[in-house]
Amino acid sequence: MTLLGHLSLWLAFLVGLWGAVTGFVGGAQGRADLQQSARHATFALFAALVVAVVSLEVAIFRHDFSLEYVAAYTSRNLPTFYLWSALYAGQKGSLLFWATVLSLFAVLAQLLTSRRHRVYLPYVAGVTCLVATFFISVMLFAANPFQRLAFAPLDGSGMNPQLQNPGMVFHPPMLYLGYISITIPFAFAIAALLSKQLDTEWLTAIRKWTLVSWLFLSIGLLIGMWWAYVELGWGGYWAWDPVENAALLPWLVMTAFLHSVMIQEKRGMLKKWNLGLIIGAWLLSIFGTFLTRSGVIASVHSFTQSPVGWFFGGFLLLAAVASFALYAIRLPLLATEARLESMVSREASFFFNNLLLIGLAFSVLWGTLFPILSEWVRGVKITYGPATFNFVNIPLGLVLLLLTGIGPLIAWRRASLPNLRRQFAVPVTSGVFMLLILLVAGMRDLGPLLAISIGAFVFATVIQEFARGARARHRQYGEPIAFAVVQLLTRNRRRYGGYIVHIAIVLLFVAFAGMAFKTETQATLRPGDSVTLKSPYGHLYTFTHLGISQYNALNREVTAALVEVRRDGKQIGRLRTEKRQHVDALGRPTFEPSTAVGIRSDLREDLYVVLGGLVNGTEEAVYRFTINPLVWWVWFGGFVLVIGGLIVLWPGGGSAPGARGRTQRAQAGYTVKLEARP
Amino acid sequence: MKAGTKFALGAVLIVGSVGYLMASGIKQTAQYFLTPSELAQRVSADPSFYDLGLKVGARVVPGTVQKEIATQTLRFHITDGTVSYPVIFRGLPPDTFTDSVEVVVEGRLQKDGVIHATDVLAKCGSRYEAVPKA
Numbered sequence: 083m084t085l086l087g088h089l090s091l092w093l094a095f096l097v098g099l100w101g102a103v104t105g106f107v108g109g110a111q112g113r114a115d116l117q118q119s120a121r122h123a124t125f126a127l128f129a130a131l132v133v134a135v136v137s138l139e140v141a142i143f144r145h146d147f148s149l150e151y152v153a154a155y156t157s158r159n160l161p162t163f164y165l166w167s168a169l170y171a172g173q174k175g176s177l178l179f180w181a182t183v184l185s186l187f188a189v190l191a192q193l194l195t196s197r198r199h200r201v202y203l204p205y206v207a208g209v210t211c212l213v214a215t216f217f218i219s220v221m222l223f224a225a226n227p228f229q230r231l232a233f234a235p236l237d238g239s240g241m242n243p244q245l246q247n248p249g250m251v252f253h254p255p256m257l258y259l260g261y262i263s264i265t266i267p268f269a270f271a272i273a274a275l276l277s278k279q280l281d282t283e284w285l286t287a288i289r290k291w292t293l294v295s296w297l298f299l300s301i302g303l304l305i306g307m308w309w310a311y312v313e314l315g316w317g318g319y320w321a322w323d324p325v326e327n328a329a330l331l332p333w334l335v336m337t338a339f340l341h342s343v344m345i346q347e348k349r350g351m352l353k354k355w356n357l358g359l360i361i362g363a364w365l366l367s368i369f370g371t372f373l374t375r376s377g378v379i380a381s382v383h384s385f386t387q388s389p390v391g392w393f394f395g396g397f398l399l400l401a402a403v404a405s406f407a408l409y410a411i412r413l414p415l416l417a418t419e420a421r422l423e424s425m426v427s428r429e430a431s432f433f434f435n436n437l438l439l440i441g442l443a444f445s446v447l448w449g450t451l452f453p454i455l456s457e458w459v460r461g462v463k464i465t466y467g468p469a470t471f472n473f474v475n476i477p478l479g480l481v482l483l484l485l486t487g488i489g490p491l492i493a494w495r496r497a498s499l500p501n502l503r504r505q506f507a508v509p510v511t512s513g514v515f516m517l518l519i520l521l522v523a524g525m526r527d528l529g530p531l532l533a534i535s536i537g538a539f540v541f542a543t544v545i546q547e548f549a550r551g552a553r554a555r556h557r558q559y560g561e562p563i564a565f566a567v568v569q570l571l572t573r574n575r576r577r578y579g580g581y582i583v584h585i586a587i588v589l590l591f592v593a594f595a596g597m598a599f600k601t602e603t604q605a606t607l608r609p610g611d612s613v614t615l616k617s618p619y620g621h622l623y624t625f626t627h628l629g630i631s632q633y634n635a636l637n638r639e640v641t642a643a644l645v646e647v648r649r650d651g652k653q654i655g656r657l658r659t660e661k662r663q664h665v666d667a668l669g670r671p672t673f674e675p676s677t678a679v680g681i682r683s684d685l686r687e688d689l690y691v692v693l694g695g696l697v698n699g700t701e702e703a704v705y706r707f708t709i710n711p712l713v714w715w716v717w718f719g720g721f722v723l724v725i726g727g728l729i730v731l732w733p734g735g736g737s738a739p740g741a742r743g744r745t746q747r748a749q750a751g752y753t754v755k756l757e758a759r760p
Numbered sequence: 761m762k763a764g765t766k767f768a769l770g771a772v773l774i775v776g777s778v779g780y781l782m783a784s785g786i787k788q789t790a791q792y793f794l795t796p797s798e799l800a801q802r803v804s805a806d807p808s809f810y811d812l813g814l815k816v817g818a819r820v821v822p823g824t825v826q827k828e829i830a831t832q833t834l835r836f837h838i839t840d841g842t843v844s845y846p847v848i849f850r851g852l853p854p855d856t857f858t859d860s861v862e863v864v865v866e867g868r869l870q871k872d873g874v875i876h877a878t879d880v881l882a883k884c885g886s887r888y889e890a891v892p893k894a
Contacts, residue, residue, distance in 0.1 A: 430770075
């Protein structure tokens with residue numbers, strides 16, 4: 083089987099090269115036979131890589147420890163559930179997984195793109211094949227998952243316990259799907275540049291794909307946050323770790339694109355900017371891969387330092403030079419069709435939203451690289467920690483949140499004063515009202531005050547939009563209000579789905595603000611001892627240490643501690659937290675011990691209990707108790723975000739027209755449309 | 761004023777405030793990241809280099825780890841091979857903290873020559889790789 087896998091990798095390599103050559107040449111010379119061949123090459127590439135993946139999985143499930151990869155990441159006692167995720171637990175396997183997913187997207191791009199965008203497909207096949215070939219060559223020449231050991235060990239080393247969490251089965255694939263699928267919009271951008279078909283056609287082709295990868299990336303980030311929260315035990319979900327940043331960077335850039343693309347559709351402006359964003363987002367995804375795999379920056383996620391990183395560094399450099407050179411050559415074709423007219427217009431607010439998102443992305447990038455840069459330039463390493471990230475990004479984020487509310491309310495081109503008054507009266511009142519409530523309630527922290535008040539403002543704008551739309555339908559078609567809301571969502575998915583995403587962003591910001599009120603205490607308790615902690619809502623929690631139990635389970639020795647929780651004296655439940663020592667098949671310890679966190683979550687706050695250890699093997703236990711306000715809303719906000727994204731993405735209905743009637747639509751913005759009733 | 765000029769001003773304002781935030785953020789919250797040798801050098805060159813927030817990356821000296829679980833106090837020495845510093849930390853060490861692991865100690869060097877840590881990060885260079893058996 084491993085021979086088959088190795089051979090299919092070589093086959094994939096050759097097919098990929100062929101697809102790249104035929105794609106570019108076929109596209110440039112307009113040769114139908116080569117174009118067809120490139121299309122088929124993506125199918126063959128996918129097939130060959132699937133064979134390689136299946137071979138590796140078979141080796142993993144058969145415990146074929148003669149394979150270096152299988153011996154390094156699995157063991158006989160690894161639960162079956164995690165056996166299949168061993169495919170991407172290590173560097174080499176994850177490269178194979180990456181290439182395979184990319185080839186799957188390459189096939190989907192060929193199959194799902196509508197006929198009117200055919201002209202781009204050969205180039206898209208060329209770009210996707212080329213990128214996949216790069217990944218395959220890294221495997222073949224530097225990190226082959228099918229490498230054999232001289233002697234097969236009796237058992238493998240096993241999987242890191244921190245990866246043995248249900249998150250492992252969902253988080254990496256989702257994040258990979260997001261990360262990898264950015265290649266498709268990038269391929270379309272390159273295709274548009276090469277074919278010189280740079281009208282609004284390419285935008286429609288590209289927009290949905292960008293939305294797809296944006297959505298997968300969002301899901302991946304959210305599951306990653308959840309995983310960090312429940313597994314790592316430090317009590318938070320975001321630490322500005324370089325690898326978190328690496329995933330956030332393309333997300334920010336794609337978010338910017340999804341907004342600015344509307345300006346290009348409606349007004350024919352910002353063409354250069356939009357293309358630049360897509361190319362930038364893709365380069366950032368490769369850059370992130372370079373960061374994680376080169377060991378340049380220390381991070382919880384990093385793989386062992388390896389030469390693979392330099393493959394990525396070189397590839398990044400080449401790809402950046404090639405794509406920006408092409409971009410520069412085509413710049414004359416990207417002239418704008420209109421100019422910005424007024425500061426008080428939808429275009430202007432989108433333009434500033436874009437600047438802020440890119441500013442945010444830049445500050446995150448800068449912060450991630452700062453330790454290296456400072457060492458190069460000044461010879462001393464200076465850290466850029468979470469405190470610095472928060473210092474810079476919270477204000478930017480708050481202004482961005484404000485624009486989330488302002489943007490949709492302002493008319494295209496130029497907003498009039500009555501228009502502004504009509505649009506802003508209710509939302510601004512809501513925001514100010516919320517601010518007053520919070521001040522009266524005694525909140526004095528600037529960040530959360532602003533986050534929640536601006537959140538209320540944005541929330542009110544969305545409600546107002548839905549209410550007006552539903553009322554208009556109610557008057558025009560006599561639909562009941564509830565039905566009219568559903569109709570709005572189905573008829574104009576893009577706009578109203580977008581509003582739902584905005585609601586999700588508000589929820590997330592408010593939830594993030596909640597973390598400002600996190601409280602924590604550490605205590606060493608004998609069985610029966612208690613410690614109290616006051617929650618930010620004024621409740622008094624009492625945690626009582628009940629006892630310790632120790633037992634063996636599956637592939638680990640568990641030390642479990644049980645805590646009784648009382649709120650204001652009333653018992654509300656028990657929490658359990660564990661220390662786990664993973665063992666191999668012979669019962670010898672492997673890896674360092676890991677922690678299982680005890681979490682009790684409700685709408686207001688999470689109780690988060692971590693067992694630190696036992697005092698000299700007695701039942702006296704060291705605990706950390708944390709109260710994390712509003713964490714539930716992060717996950718709920720994430721859920722709403724995904725629903726909103728899916729509504730926008732769902733095929734049919736409500737996609738914007740192409741070039742047709744662009745200027746007319748721009749003038750007949752929705753505010754005008756709603757007012758113009760008999 | 762022409763709309764174009766206003767836009768340029770708006771853009772400059774945004775770019776400027778991003779830049780300003782980053783510069784002052786670094787000034788106020790960024791910390792030195794030093795090895796024990798570099799720290800010793802700084803201290804000898806500038807005797808007032810105490811009680812400053814900094815991070816020190818080094819290796820735990822095997823056999824120096826003293827855990828007092830009852831008071832949650834952790835004492836150990838760190839070294840980069842040439843200079844060594846004692847560290848005191850109150851709190852829960854990370855799971856990955858063991859004897860001889862690579863650590864990043866965040867805290868302040870006090871006049872007593874001890875680094876009073878506010879945070880200890882165990883850098884497991886092989887997080888995703890199996891630990892080689894001794």
